[in-house]
Amino acid sequence: MNIIDLLRDNAKKYPSKIGFIDEKKQITFQEMLDHVEKFSSSELLKKKNQIISLILENSIDCIIAYLGIINSGKIVHIIPPNISKKNFINQINSSKPNAIICSDKNWSNFLDFNNKDILIHTNKEIISKSTIQKKNQDINKIAYLIYTSGTTSEPKGAPISHEMIEFTTKNIVKVLGYSKDDIDLTPLPLYHSFGLGCLHTSIYVGSTFVLLKNSNNLENILNSLKKYNVTTLAVVPATLTKFLRLKKQYLEEKFSNIRLIITNSTSIPKDTVNDFKAIIKNRKLATYYGLTEASRSTFMVFNENSKLDESVGKPAPGVKIKIKKFDEKLEIGEILIQGKNVIKNYWDNSINDKNLENGWLQTSDVGYLDNDKNLFLVGRNDDIINIGGEKVIPNEIEEIIKQIPEIEDVVAFGIDNEIFGKTIKVNIIKKKNSNLDKIKILSYCLKNLEKFKIPSKIEFVDKIPKNEYGKVKRSMLK
Amino acid sequence: MQDEKIKNDVKSIFFEVFPKLSENEFAWGKEQKNYDNWDSFAQLNIITFAESKFDVSFSLDESIEIKSANDLLKCISSHLK
Numbered sequence: 001m002n003i004i005d006l007l008r009d010n011a012k013k014y015p016s017k018i019g020f021i022d023e024k025k026q027i028t029f030q031e032m033l034d035h036v037e038k039f040s041s042s043e044l045l046k047k048k049n050q051i052i053s054l055i056l057e058n059s060i061d062c063i064i065a066y067l068g069i070i071n072s073g074k075i076v077h078i079i080p081p082n083i084s085k086k087n088f089i090n091q092i093n094s095s096k097p098n099a100i101i102c103s104d105k106n107w108s109n110f111l112d113f114n115n116k117d118i119l120i121h122t123n124k125e126i127i128s129k130s131t132i133q134k135k136n137q138d139i140n141k142i143a144y145l146i147y148t149s150g151t152t153s154e155p156k157g158a159p160i161s162h163e164m165i166e167f168t169t170k171n172i173v174k175v176l177g178y179s180k181d182d183i184d185l186t187p188l189p190l191y192h193s194f195g196l197g198c199l200h201t202s203i204y205v206g207s208t209f210v211l212l213k214n215s216n217n218l219e220n221i222l223n224s225l226k227k228y229n230v231t232t233l234a235v236v237p238a239t240l241t242k243f244l245r246l247k248k249q250y251l252e253e254k255f256s257n258i259r260l261i262i263t264n265s266t267s268i269p270k271d272t273v274n275d276f277k278a279i280i281k282n283r284k285l286a287t288y289y290g291l292t293e294a295s296r297s298t299f300m301v302f303n304e305n306s307k308l309d310e311s312v313g314k315p316a317p318g319v320k321i322k323i324k325k326f327d328e329k330l331e332i333g334e335i336l337i338q339g340k341n342v343i344k345n346y347w348d349n350s351i352n353d354k355n356l357e358n359g360w361l362q363t364s365d366v367g368y369l370d371n372d373k374n375l376f377l378v379g380r381n382d383d384i385i386n387i388g389g390e391k392v393i394p395n396e397i398e399e400i401i402k403q404i405p406e407i408e409d410v411v412a413f414g415i416d417n418e419i420f421g422k423t424i425k426v427n428i429i430k431k432k433n434s435n436l437d438k439i440k441i442l443s444y445c446l447k448n449l450e451k452f453k454i455p456s457k458i459e460f461v462d463k464i465p466k467n468e469y470g471k472v473k474r475s476m477l478k
Numbered sequence: 479m480q481d482e483k484i485k486n487d488v489k490s491i492f493f494e495v496f497p498k499l500s501e502n503e504f505a506w507g508k509e510q511k512n513y514d515n516w517d518s519f520a521q522l523n524i525i526t527f528a529e530s531k532f533d534v535s536f537s538l539d540e541s542i543e544i545k546s547a548n549d550l551l552k553c554i555s556s557h558l559k
Contacts, residue, residue: 388518418538423522438530442523443494451519456526 002139002162003203004071007033010206014180019202021210021228022060029206032064035127039068042126046072049098051145053077053091053118055106056191058213063199065101065123066144066190075159076144080191081106090155091147092118094348101126145347146193148292157347158293160193167340168197168295169204171316175299176260176286178232180206186234187212187221193292194264198234215239218246222254232260237268237287238470244275251279260284273302273309287312289375293346294337294361297321298375311374316341323369324362326391331368334381336360366393383474385414385422390452394474397424397455400448401441406434411464413477415457423456427477430460484532484558488551491527495520506548528554 001009007029010019015030027035039045045052045068052069056062056078069076077095079088081102088110092100100120102110107122142159172178184202188195190211202209210228212220215236222243224230240263243251255261258280268287276285289298289312298321300313315321319339326333338360346352355362364381379395386392394412401410408429414422430436438458445454465473493499496515510516525541528534528550534557536544544550 419518419541420522439527442527442530446494446497446523451515451517451523454519454523454526456522458530 003200006203014206018208020060035064036067036071039064040072044099044126051075051077051095051097053079053097053100055079055081055102057081058190058211061123070143073138073140075140075142078144078146078191094155094157095145146292156352158343159347164341165200169200171296172201173205178205182207182231183228184232185210185224185230187215188234193295197295218242225254229257233258234262236470237263240276241272255280263287270309294342297337308374311376314373332378335363335365335367385424387422387452388420392453397453404444406431406436409464411472413474425457426455427459427461487531492547495523507546510545
């Protein structure tokens with residue numbers, strides 16, 4: 001069943017149940033279906049076109065547009081509202097959409113886009129000119145197209161099929177036990193695979209999907225947990241870490257109704273896992289590892305075995321993971337994934353298609369499997385620093401330096417060096433009122449790292465550039 | 479007094495980078511080839527420590543020319559003048 005069939009099924013089974021809540025309104029499954037059908041009946045979507053770009057922000061209106069485009073038999077090309085002009089043009093040149101849809105709010109940002117063949121519409125304009133025509137459309141095999149950040153200037157479009165969505169969503173439901181009785185809250189952006197997967201999961205089981213706009217508004221998230229009697233929460237690890245600055249008792253009260261917290265993307269800091277396990281006690285804290293090209297490839301439900309707190313878990317049902325070792329003597333290597341959650345090819349991109357061989361996706365992520373097939377992430381292949389032939393994973397340097405109590409945060413990266421090709425620089429945020437100096441850090445490194453891993457430059461900084469998922473934007477450091 | 483402090487700081491760099499080095503084994507004129515572990519990475523570590531400790535920056539030529547504690551002391555002193 002595709003996502004539209006599932007929505008139709010929910011509207012039939014629970015027509016008056018509140019299915020979707022955002023910060024302005026809430027609507028039932030039947031109302032959502034009506035809106036979606038009205039949207040897909042618009043003149044624009046009746047035209048013989050293949051791809052519609054949608055500048056997607058977190059709101060019920062944008063969910064309607066997303067599902068409406070799919071229901072019209074088109075492919076949705078999802079664009080983040082905060083995209084740079086350069087990336088916007090790159091994506092449009094690659095996806096070649098027939099039209100672009102955005103909200104009223106974003107309309108003005110894209111007005112200077114100079115292409116008379118591609119018209120920009122607002123979703124309100126489309127709805128206002130439509131009347132509901134209830135008919136089953138031929139749904140395209142590809143549901144949506146989403147671009148991921150590549151290491152080259154070449155845009156990497158990942159076409160996601162309905163089959164992939166169904167496979168992944170079934171795994172989420174099976175492993176994490178979602179049900180129609182859940183109330184699922186997320187402040188994650190819908191233009192990323194994590195947020196979109198949460199939407200699909202709620203539609204799959206017929207639960208209520210609560211969508212907030214901003215992961216940084218902790219107070220709003222915590223208040224919404226109680227306001228909507230939320231049972232599951234999907235957030236990035238950085239949000240969990242920020243929560244922990246609040247009092248434990250306060251958090252225990254706010255999370256008292258929660259049965260599951262799901263997080264993703266990067267390994268969660270060990271302390272965050274431990275502290276949150278204490279707050280939610282015997283309820284579930286889970287994470288997963290996946291890419292846009294291979295969503296939800298592993299799952300980890302944390303338990304009392306603290307040795308696994310830094311793992312992203314075992315492969316999802318029906319998914320295979322192997323490590324392409326850098327050196328036979330090492331356990332570490334590039335992570336390869338195979339399964340029905342993996343894209344067949346990139347969108348019109350033969351260069352990146354080389355990363356897909358016999359169904360195995362070369363992820364460029366670096367990690368290792370333990371004897372029980374638990375996956376541990378170490379870093380990115382692209383991040384590896386080659387110092388005169390010695391390969392260094394920045395993560396290892398960062399972990400050692402973080403052991404110094406006066407350090408708040410650290411990032412290690414390669415800088416050009418005339419002798420070695422590259423050497424390591426670390427940018428460090430010191431804790432408030434700390435007198436820590438560079439020599440103390442270098443001494444600690446010398447005691448705990450090999451000589452070639454000692455940073456050649458240390459800079460104290462106020463900020464380390466990170467994305468909304470808490471991942472360091474290393475490209476900004478190089 | 480100031481010179482003495484610089485000398486002590488330079489000496490301490492050698493004990494940091496070569497933790498097995500004993501007081502008896504240290505000599506200002508002892509050359510790179512006579513140290514067990516003074517390879518290209520140790521050279522980099524010495525330069526890094528010195529740059530951080532004295533807040534100076536060495537050129538590539540200066541970095542390559544440092545072959546003893548004495549060389550390092552001279553190089554640092556020239557920067558601090």
